[in-house]
Amino acid sequence: MNFSLVLKERVLYLVLLIVGFAAGFVTANAHPTGLAVLSPQDVAGKVLSYINNNLVQPGSSASLIGVEEISGVYKVITEYRGRKIPVYATKDGSFLFISRPLNLSQNLSMLTKEETKKTSCEDLPKSQTPKLEAFVVSYCPFGLQMQRILSEIVKEIPQLKNYIKIRYMGSVTQDEITSMHGEREAQENLRQICIREEQGDKFWDYISCFIKHGNSTACLDEANIDTEKLNACMQDSNRGLKYAQEDFDLQSKYHVTGSPTLILNGKRANEFDFGGRTANAVKTLLCCGFATQPEYCKRNLTTATAAIGFSPAYSSNQGGSGRC
Numbered sequence: 078m079n080f081s082l083v084l085k086e087r088v089l090y091l092v093l094l095i096v097g098f099a100a101g102f103v104t105a106n107a108h109p110t111g112l113a114v115l116s117p118q119d120v121a122g123k124v125l126s127y128i129n130n131n132l133v134q135p136g137s138s139a140s141l142i143g144v145e146e147i148s149g150v151y152k153v154i155t156e157y158r159g160r161k162i163p164v165y166a167t168k169d170g171s172f173l174f175i176s177r178p179l180n181l182s183q184n185l186s187m188l189t190k191e192e193t194k195k196t197s198c199e200d201l202p203k204s205q206t207p208k209l210e211a212f213v214v215s216y217c218p219f220g221l222q223m224q225r226i227l228s229e230i231v232k233e234i235p236q237l238k239n240y241i242k243i244r245y246m247g248s249v250t251q252d253e254i255t256s257m258h259g260e261r262e263a264q265e266n267l268r269q270i271c272i273r274e275e276q277g278d279k280f281w282d283y284i285s286c287f288i289k290h291g292n293s294t295a296c297l298d299e300a301n302i303d304t305e306k307l308n309a310c311m312q313d314s315n316r317g318l319k320y321a322q323e324d325f326d327l328q329s330k331y332h333v334t335g336s337p338t339l340i341l342n343g344k345r346a347n348e349f350d351f352g353g354r355t356a357n358a359v360k361t362l363l364c365c366g367f368a369t370q371p372e373y374c375k376r377n378l379t380t381a382t383a384a385i386g387f388s389p390a391y392s393s394n395q396g397g398s399g400r401c
Contacts, residue, residue, distance in 0.1 A: 114168045117144040117151050123170045124153045133157065140335040140400035142345070150174070156335075156400070161347070196350040198365035202342040207366030209359075210340040212244050212324075212333045215265040216258045217401035218386035221288050222354055223337035225383045228285045229356040229391055230363070234373050238281060240363060244324040245270055246336055252314050254321055257336075257401065265293060267317050271310035274320045276302060289389045335400030341366045354398055355380050356391075 115123075121144040129138045142154040142161060150165045165174040211227060213220030224243060231238040245266040247256040256263035269287075273280045279300045286296035297304055310316045327333075331340050339346045341362065351365075352358030356378040364374035384393035 115170045117146065120144070120151045120166050120168065120170045121153045124164060124166050124173060125155065127173070128155065128164075138399055142334070143332045160349070196347060198361075201346060201362070201365045202344050203368040204342050204366060205368050207240050207342050207363065209241050209346075209363045209366065210244050210327070211241070212246050212328060212331075212338040212340070213336045214246050214256050214258060214262055214401060215269060215287075216262040216291070217336040219399050219401055220336040221387060222383045222385045223339075223359075224284055225288050225388070225391060226354060226356050226359050228281060228288065229383070230360050230378065231281050232285070233356070233378050234360065234376060236371070236373055237360070237363060240366070243269070243273065243284070244327060245321065246325070246328050246333060247321065248325055249318050249322050252318065254318060264311075267311050267321060268293060268307065270320050270324065271307055271317050272300075272302060275306060275310055275316070289387060291387045337400065349398070352380065354382050356383070 121141055125139060125141045133139055137157070139155045139157040139162075142156050144151055144153050146152070146168075147165075150167055152163055152165055154161060154163050156162070166172060211223050213223055215221075227241055227243065231241065245256075247254055247263060247266055249255070254263045254267050256266050269280075269284070272283050279302055282300035283296050283302060286299045287293060297307070310320075327340075331338070331343075331345065333340075339348060339359070339362065346362055348354060348358050348362055351362045357380045360374070360376075360378050364370050367374065379391065381392040383391060385399075
């Protein structure tokens, strides 16, 4: 990829970060000696909050991909408009840097290649039976967008449903499921998890209905869900909450922080490296996970960006590329 093209994509974000750095992220009287060390998650949260509250363009937002310690600072990996952008912060959360620390043993030209390289099909791990796991929450507009994409793929290429699993983000606290958007979302997550695990042949029918208007009652009827069995699952902690905890454990394992996030064969994958939030791009990404691609992977699907939020149509003017 031409580095100058990447710079054009990133220039506003980086310039704003520089302005933000000068304007006040740095604590004026801060000094590294004797200051408290914050957890990676606390610093990452502070960085992301600052970026989204002060730096990005109105109507857009950066999301957090991950955080790690490197060379005595925290490397916070953000995503903005489909591109991964690493920034760096001191462990006390007082200083923000936009340039990566240079490894003096590494060639500078290699740094440029690493920063600009998009993931290719060859880069993704292969399997005879690949698994694409899509982490979402049920009322996130962008999670609904990804569910719409996956539902479209399953409708057009039914064979691929065997290689797709929608998983849910959240936690279980004192035998209660929680989610980022509150109780209603937590219960809907649990409802979808129970349908997925115990009435899996009806799961995609339910999802394809729910993403239109969010009417769970009507969709249970439309998908012919056994509601007695469903309610028993949701009320039995050895069933519903146990299934949910498996999702949440994988969320922690893969360091998933935003809805949607794609994991292919155990490795994070970026749909924007293959064309964005479209059925064809995600189909292509999934098919890259096959050791030997089946013939149906050659079929082209729509390249229209899927609608965000609830929508009766696959695409609309409300396309986007964010995360919750």
